[in-house]
Amino acid sequence: MISARGAWFAVVFLALVALHYTLRPVLSWHASVDFLAIAVLLVAVRARPGLATAVGFAVGLISDAMTPEAFGAGALAFSVVAYAASTLKAAFFADNLALNAVFVFLGKWTADLIFLAAEHRLSGSEFLVQALLWSPLAAALTAAVGLVVLVLVRPVVGTPRG
């Protein structure tokens, strides 16, 4: 039973990663949905902090492979967010959908902020616009999609571990 659930979980995780590299480029919105963040958070609330951090690091490294200028920034951001999510899941990941949405929103925004701070590409007003306008917008969109994903996959992969 557990292995079947684990297999479904892996499928959902891979599907989210695949969506990140297929749907996101097609939509090409300025504030776009971060499916990788959803996938990392989905793992983080179901795994121990160590495993969650490792998964976050691996996903971040994969995303960094596409942007060599900021190589390591994504890994750092997702590692920290995955660890934090895995640690704080008891407080956040209740059955309340609004709380789940806030969790995804904060996770994505925090990851963006860490990424922006680590990559040192933007500065001044550009950094502020990206950090305070586009990142929250992207986080809100990601939270909305993440909520839908959570609702859809909950019957298949089960509720998060407390």
Add this chain to the structure above:
Amino acid sequence: MLVACVLLSLVALVLPASLRSTIAGGLRGSIVVPLAALQERAEVSRRAILAYDASLRIADSVRLRASQTDVVSAENERLRQLLGLGAALTWGFVPAEALHGRGLGDDYTMTLTAGRNDGVVPFSPVVAPEGLVGMIETVDASTSIAIVWPHPDFRVSAMSADGTAFGIVYPHLGAGATRFLLELRGVAFRSALRPGTLIVSAGLGGVYPRGIPVGTVVSELRTAEGWARNYLLRPAVRLVDVTTVMVVQPRRAKEGVAAVWQTAVDSALRMVVGAGDSLAKRRADSLATAERARFDSLQALRPRADSLQAAKPRADSVQPRKPRADSLRAVKPSAAAAVAPAARPRPTP
């Protein structure tokens, strides 16, 4: 684990650019390959979607331009016809733009952009290249209003083009599709008209001169009166197509315009025949040129048996070249020499 991952990330961030690129390239070449391929496909799909929109826009604009070209061509054709009509009328006419209203009653009248200052007077016939449009009713300084043939008060004495049947043309006041047709009433019972017969103005009544096409017979109308025949006519002029008209001034109308539409038809026929002739002539010329070229090339390849003979001076060919004291022909030896070889039958290859 967190500390290890954070440390690794920080190390990755501070690595030299070349080393970071190498590691990133290694990842892209190994575990990220499927994801990179997916992203590439997605980008291609997005470009295809955008390109489709762009190509659709281009196709739409080309289609729009093509439709506009048709409209412009039709307008040019009509203006050409109008120029032909003007050339046939020669004098005593005022060209005017016809403004179509879209309100109630605008089916019956037409505003023209020529008025008293241009020489337009009431009761002047309004014509188009196809035939009769109507009659000027009201004239202002720079505009005038004409009643057109669907107007309930429109009347014109008319006859068949061969002059065998006379009657009065009225608008057909029926309902539905036949509303915008005409009626030829009061035709003598003995004068039966076939469908397609051209009806022209008869010149009686003093407004419309003789010979302006009014319409063609569609069918006979059954009426209770037994002493005359009535016919349904298809108007010569479609009002929706009318953009420019000619107002025929009364002096010109008195002179008669009977030959104008005939001339216009003849000139159109002449143009068509002329165009056909020129095409045929061009084709014949090109065929003859090709035939001649073929013949010449064959002749150039084949030694001619009479080539030596031809080189010899012949008694009848040398003589005309001699200057003759009593002849004017000697003045034009080149013409005779030019005609002679052409008149000679050419040997078949």
